[in-house]
Amino acid sequence: MANLAWAIERVVESPADRPLNRFEAYLEQKRRSEQESSVQPTTAPETLRYRLATDVPDYWVPLLPVLTKEGLRLRRGAVLKADGPSEPVHAQGRILESVGELSLFEEEVPREGVRVTRSYQFTRWIDGSSHFWIGRRKGVGRGEGSSGLQFDSLDGKD
Secondary structure (H helix, E strand, C coil), rough: CCEEEECCCEECCCCCCCCCEEEHHHHHHEEEEEEEHHHCCCCCCCEEEEEEEEECCCEEEEEEEECCCCEEEEEEECCCCCCCCCEEEEECCCCCCCCCCCEEHHHCCCCCCCEEEECCCCEECCCCCEEEEEEEEEEEECCCCCCCCCCCCEEEEC
């Protein structure tokens, strides 16, 4: 896991051009799947279940180390769901899902993280003309987080 970083999409723009909180959407999806699984019969509580790996939240996107001519870079990856379909889960926001390939120097991602926000900007010039654009702002993150990823674990529930 050396040189691995995670990009976390908290709020992205939905197809309706409204803010979509990916964290809340993930919790709602998880709640629905737990309700569906509680209806199905479960095994006895003393039965242990081996898990190769736990799931990572949908809004966590891995930045994987890749050796290039310029040196070590972090590139956007995708996560496979352990219990769901075998299709990878990709980023949904415009910052991580840019047209070009996302490639960062590992020095650009400090231990405390980086917070990147995207917002609409509007101003009027001295001649009265309007100017509208999308701006991005980079700041210091809130510190380390945990995706909850674990390998080789035993669960007492189904």
